[in-house]
Amino acid sequence: MRNIVEISNLKKSYKGGFEALKGVNLNIREGEILALLGPNGAGKTTLISTVCGITTATSGSVTVGGHDIIRDYRAARSMIGLVPQEINLEPFERVINTVRFSRGLFGKSRDDGTIETVLKQLSLWDKKDNQIRELSGGMKRRVLIAKALAHDPRVLFLDEPTAGVDVELRKDMWDVVAGLKAQGVTIILTTHYIEEAEAIADRVGVIAKGALMLVEDKDKLMARMGQKELEVQLTQKLDAVPDALRSDALRLSDDQKALIYTYDTRAERTGITTLLADVAKAGLTLRDVVTRQSSLEEIFVNLVNNDTDAEDAA
Amino acid sequence: MNWTAIRSIYIFEMFRFFRTIAQSFLAPVISTSLYFVVFGAAIGSRIQEVEGVSYGAFIVPGLIMLTVITQSISNASFGIYFPKFIGTFFELLAAPISFLEIVIGYVGAAATKALIIGVIILLTAFFFVDFSIAHPLAMLAFLVLTSISFALFGFILGIWAGNFEQLQIVPLLIVTPLVFLGGSFYSISMLPPVWQTVSMFNPVVYLISGFRWAFFDSADVPIITSLLAILLFTGTCLGIIWWIFRTGWRIRE
Numbered sequence A: 001m002r003n004i005v006e007i008s009n010l011k012k013s014y015k016g017g018f019e020a021l022k023g024v025n026l027n028i029r030e031g032e033i034l035a036l037l038g039p040n041g042a043g044k045t046t047l048i049s050t051v052c053g054i055t056t057a058t059s060g061s062v063t064v065g066g067h068d069i070i071r072d073y074r075a076a077r078s079m080i081g082l083v084p085q086e087i088n089l090e091p092f093e094r095v096i097n098t099v100r101f102s103r104g105l106f107g108k109s110r111d112d113g114t115i116e117t118v119l120k121q122l123s124l125w126d127k128k129d130n131q132i133r134e135l136s137g138g139m140k141r142r143v144l145i146a147k148a149l150a151h152d153p154r155v156l157f158l159d160e161p162t163a164g165v166d167v168e169l170r171k172d173m174w175d176v177v178a179g180l181k182a183q184g185v186t187i188i189l190t191t192h193y194i195e196e197a198e199a200i201a202d203r204v205g206v207i208a209k210g211a212l213m214l215v216e217d218k219d220k221l222m223a224r225m226g227q228k229e230l231e232v233q234l235t236q237k238l239d240a241v242p243d244a245l246r247s248d249a250l251r252l253s254d255d256q257k258a259l260i261y262t263y264d265t266r267a268e269r270t271g272i273t274t275l276l277a278d279v280a281k282a283g284l285t286l287r288d289v290v291t292r293q294s295s296l297e298e299i300f301v302n303l304v305n306n307d308t309d310a311e312d313a314a
Numbered sequence B: 001m002n003w004t005a006i007r008s009i010y011i012f013e014m015f016r017f018f019r020t021i022a023q024s025f026l027a028p029v030i031s032t033s034l035y036f037v038v039f040g041a042a043i044g045s046r047i048q049e050v051e052g053v054s055y056g057a058f059i060v061p062g063l064i065m066l067t068v069i070t071q072s073i074s075n076a077s078f079g080i081y082f083p084k085f086i087g088t089f090f091e092l093l094a095a096p097i098s099f100l101e102i103v104i105g106y107v108g109a110a111a112t113k114a115l116i117i118g119v120i121i122l123l124t125a126f127f128f129v130d131f132s133i134a135h136p137l138a139m140l141a142f143l144v145l146t147s148i149s150f151a152l153f154g155f156i157l158g159i160w161a162g163n164f165e166q167l168q169i170v171p172l173l174i175v176t177p178l179v180f181l182g183g184s185f186y187s188i189s190m191l192p193p194v195w196q197t198v199s200m201f202n203p204v205v206y207l208i209s210g211f212r213w214a215f216f217d218s219a220d221v222p223i224i225t226s227l228l229a230i231l232l233f234t235g236t237c238l239g240i241i242w243w244i245f246r247t248g249w250r251i252r253e
Ligand SMILES: Nc1ncnc2c1ncn2[C@@H]1O[C@H](COP(=O)(O)OP(=O)(O)OP(=O)(O)O)[C@@H](O)[C@H]1O
Pocket: A014, A015, A018, A020, A038, A039, A040, A041, A042, A043, A044, A045, A046, A047, A085, B253
């Protein structure tokens, strides 16, 4: 797959010397949804702002569709749509005018058909003549998305698109994102909601303290980092794990009616066969067997925590 | 050149102007009318003639200049400061447009508004006093040039300003006094010699003098000097804007 955005060794120091990006390398593939996760202040917005031309990098380079964002900024920026983290809109402007304005800024001639499609896609059509100040927060966020989509971008950056958005609307937003992906738009979104990344991303990147900790296919990431749990539910209640079964990987559930076995999906031998045989040998009766994959959230928390631990130790 | 983008900015800005049409037009028209009533009628009835024209007519060019200059500055500075203030400026930075295009869009709109208001005041003036314009084309050229150059200045101000106070302090403390002391309501030749000399350091004197020449064919300073002065001012503003453009000063972190 072709890379549509190539970021190499990108560094950014703000005035006063604070290093918000410490040499980020990242290739974004055409047509994918990439979720960037990271705690507050990790550098997600800084990364996006730099690619979009809002801040200038201290060093390093970025290309979008093969166009350098500095030397060939017109071509590069023409491909990009940006939905910023903060809701910045002119309160007295009408929805449709502000969306038209965005399209015009990108040098595209007025096209009411496109604007109508975009507004309908975001359920804003019936609000098109309203002033921005008359909209709810979630609607305003969708206006930002409409503005970003008004010039048919090939790459869309969504900086926390679902912050402060209710569950239903969040699902709608995911549908919009899925629809854009179906049209071949590459989407980069930042989020604090791990279930969001889990639900819609193809790949996940984790940023902490200005460094990209990892970028992985979501499925691979969960498979690689994720440990699986096997819950062996029993017909009887136990006081403790029977001596014959005792191992580090096995523990008793809180309700004492199940044994929980943790294993690594990557391992040659997971030990499940042996475990089940041993359970039978110990005279226990199985009621049911359930497996669980650890969520991205656990992976994420582990990753960020490990990093902090490492730094504390140093 | 991305003319579509320039046009978008221009139209968007003009819309803002027409949306607040009452403030945009009414305020300057009313205040100018007051000037005519107070200065033209009340004081003018005592001062008979200045340089061969009635006092009421004499103050017309100065009043138009006063308004055009303040309007150009406030329109342009506010126009570019406002997106910075509410945070929509990012859109301009992320768009495939150059700083020059941003300048043309915003300054063009600000100058147009000032020009429209200038013309309205001129029309208003015809209601109050009798006068004719000796060099209509030169008058128009002066008006356009003044609008553009002070809109450029206002643009710089808006880029520089970090808050609303800063936005207002320069017009209030520097521009308004210069304009008032620039001979809007009197001829420089009416001043004592010392103050005449001091006035020569006030750039607005040259503008008003030149503008008045276009009306009445008489001036405090030669018309060519006036022309050079305004070109110099425009050039300086363009130079500063070019520098802002090169360095991204107060624009990009
Ligand atoms: N304009 C600025 N001047 C100085 N420092 C800044 C500026 N903008 C951001 N920073 C700093 O850079 C770091 C990264 O900020 P950034 O906004 O990129 O984080 P983020 O990952 O987007 O966080 P969040 O999840 O809270 O949005 C922070 O420590 C922040 O304080």
